[in-house]
Amino acid sequence: MLNIAIDDSDSLYRNGMEIFLKEIFLEEQTEPVQINSLNRTNATQVDIIVKSFVAGAEYVCQPLLKHRVKPGVIIGIYDGDESPHHNELPLCIKNIVFINRAEPLSTAREQVIQAWKDNAENAKPLNRKKCLKCKYRTLTPQQVTIAKHLLRGYDIIDIAKLLEIHVKTVSAHKRLMMSKFNLSTDCELLQFLKNLKSHNPPINMFMDRCL
Structure with missing residues (x-):
């Protein structure tokens, strides 16, 4: 069988x-x-x-x-x-x-x-x-926080206000996430984050270790 x-x-x-x-x-x-x-x-x-x-x-x-x-x-x-x-x-x-x-x-x-x-x-x-020894990629702690808010439907301006950081900082982290995982659109980013949340260990387990 x-x-x-x-x-x-x-x-x-x-x-x-x-x-x-x-x-x-x-x-x-x-x-x-x-x-x-x-x-x-x-x-x-x-x-x-x-x-x-x-x-x-x-x-x-x-x-x-x-x-x-x-x-x-x-x-x-x-x-x-x-x-x-x-x-x-x-x-x-x-x-x-x-x-x-x-x-x-x-x-x-x-x-x-x-x-x-x-x-x-x-x-x-x-x-x-x-x-x-694995080369898998992960999110930094700051990117994890931003990812959580993106999944809740907030835009970068809302996230900047919530985290009390500059909107350019949020935008830079978002670009880094997309570049790190070779994502081309906001739709791909959200789909990727939803998949990461549902298929991987708790979110603090896939924070950045080696990148």
Whole structure:
């Protein structure tokens, strides 16, 4: 039995992905497939993980994935024209395969099959992640404070008044956050912060350690 766990809020896409993966692995592996939602319990045990990534999420720690020791495939689903793959991916997603949500099925199929073959050829237990050596990016304490207010819907003028600092200081921190996580728009920034809040440890746990 091949175990797959999926984390994607788009139910229509998720249903399509489930059918897609079942067809691939029933054909390639000739064995049944069991699919569940990704959670802390199954994250370390499944053979394949499918996880959606908003812009910027590829730079931060992925708590659900960092304790994985069982070899397997991680498939990252993303939107937009620019691939999230870069040379300093966090250790927990170092060997991830990114697939665009608008990818042709034939291309996605080739990527998934190749990733599974590569995994089979290197099927040895994964080393426990050494987080202190990881290059994942985080927020500074001041950026955490500003991020909280942005998520509450305040603009930079409101935030400057609340924190009793100059509006240019708030604006500079906002620009730094967007630059650090390669975000292009305010919409991407808010989506990234919402994702960070919901998927990562308490907000004081992802303050700046090394940047």
